[in-house]
Amino acid sequence: MKRTLVLPTGREKDILMDVTSLNSDPKGIVVFCHGYKGYKDWGAWNLVADEFARKGFTFVKLNFSHNGGTLENPIDFPDLEAFGNNTYSKEVADLNSVIAWSNKEFDAPIHIIGHSRGGGVVTLVAGGNSNVSKVISWAAVADFKERFPVGEKLQEWKNKGVDYVLNGRTKQEMPHYYSFYEDFIKNEMNLTISKAAKRIRVPHLIIHGDKDEAVSVKDAYRLGSFNPKAELEIILGANHTFGSKHPWNERFLPDSLREVVDKTIYFINSSNKL
Numbered sequence: 001m002k003r004t005l006v007l008p009t010g011r012e013k014d015i016l017m018d019v020t021s022l023n024s025d026p027k028g029i030v031v032f033c034h035g036y037k038g039y040k041d042w043g044a045w046n047l048v049a050d051e052f053a054r055k056g057f058t059f060v061k062l063n064f065s066h067n068g069g070t071l072e073n074p075i076d077f078p079d080l081e082a083f084g085n086n087t088y089s090k091e092v093a094d095l096n097s098v099i100a101w102s103n104k105e106f107d108a109p110i111h112i113i114g115h116s117r118g119g120g121v122v123t124l125v126a127g128g129n130s131n132v133s134k135v136i137s138w139a140a141v142a143d144f145k146e147r148f149p150v151g152e153k154l155q156e157w158k159n160k161g162v163d164y165v166l167n168g169r170t171k172q173e174m175p176h177y178y179s180f181y182e183d184f185i186k187n188e189m190n191l192t193i194s195k196a197a198k199r200i201r202v203p204h205l206i207i208h209g210d211k212d213e214a215v216s217v218k219d220a221y222r223l224g225s226f227n228p229k230a231e232l233e234i235i236l237g238a239n240h241t242f243g244s245k246h247p248w249n250e251r252f253l254p255d256s257l258r259e260v261v262d263k264t265i266y267f268i269n270s271s272n273k274l
Contacts, residue, residue: 002049006071009097011090013065013082016040016074017098020049021058028109028133028268029102031060033095035116035139037167037174039063039074043244047253048261055265058106062098064091068174076170084162084175087183088144088191091121099131109133111268116215116240120144120193123223126204127196136205136264139212139240142219142226143193148181157181169246197226204230205267207260209238233263 001022007015018040030052034040040061049059063069068083069076077083095112102110111134114122119140126135141147149157157163157178164173184191197204204227208220217234224232235242235256243254253261 007062007097007101009065009094011065011093014071015062015065015094015097016069016071017060017062018049019058019060020046020053022053023056023058026058026106026108027056028111029058029060029106030268031062031095031098031102031110031112033062033091033112033114033118033121034064034067035114035118037068037077037165038115038118039067039069041075043241043246044248044250044253044257045244047248047251048257051253051261052265057265057268058108060098060102062094064094066090077167077172077174080172080175084177085179087180088121088124089183089187091118092124092191095121095125096129099125099129103131111136113138113264115139117141123193123200124191124196126202127199132202134203134205134268135200136207136267137223138207138242138260138264139209139215140206140219140223141193141215142222144184144191145188148184154181193223194226197223197230200227200230203267203270205233205264206230207233207235207263209235209240209242209256211237212240214240231267235259 002020004018040063052059066082066086070079112122113136115138119137126132161178163176206223208217210217238256242257242260
């Protein structure tokens with residue numbers, strides 16, 4: 001059973017999320033965070049939710065409040081102003097809000113999964129949120145700062161106040177306001193993934209494809225070096241989205257994503273010792 005709801009945040013924008021579960025007494029809650037230019041209904045994410053539900057979990061997927069979607073249209077980025085004003089700080093706050101809601105709503109351990117940029121966000125949150133039982137990153141970035149422009153390109157961004165990136169699917173020119181960078185610098189101590197990973201005191205799984213074209217598999221090894229107690233799984237032949245794409249019209253998971261889901265569920269079910 002899947003239900004969609006809006007979580008009030010008390011901040012600028014609320015969070016749209018869905019909850020998939022087949023069990024009123026789940027053995028765990030899994031909170032999933034999408035990546036850059038992503039959303040909760042991208043590709044095969046709904047099939048992923050169904051698979052976790054079949055294995056006894058309640059699966060919570062959220063749209064970050066400033067991902068560019070709206071409550072009415074959560075997929076095609078109608079709110080480019082929100083997208084342009086997004087920050088890593090807002091995404092961290094969003095995830096903490098969903099964890100707090102999950103902690104009140106359910107009496108079960110909470111596990112967090114993030115894909116790509118979302119993998120960096122769950123790492124940041126796991127380093128400081130005591131309600132997280134396990135953390136799993138899929139194709140995660142290892143450093144947010146290095147993904148910003150430098151030198152002349154950074155100065156040009158500052159002078160213009162905005163930069164644009166093309167969305168290949170929708171053909172939209174999606175804005176990034178310079179405030180995105182300013183927020184990172186202001187909060188750099190709390191947004192540095194390496195520092196957060198070193199603070200993680202719960203079981204930590206890092207999954208990455210060795211053919212990732214968007215985030216190098218080297219990032220997975222770097223994440224592992226930040227937290228030597230983390231488990232590392234490299235999926236041979238897998239790209240950044242583990243074989244999924246949007247739209248995903250099949251009724252089954254692509255092979256690589258199936259492997260990711262199986263390894264993640266095994267990890268969550270295991271009695272990991274730190």
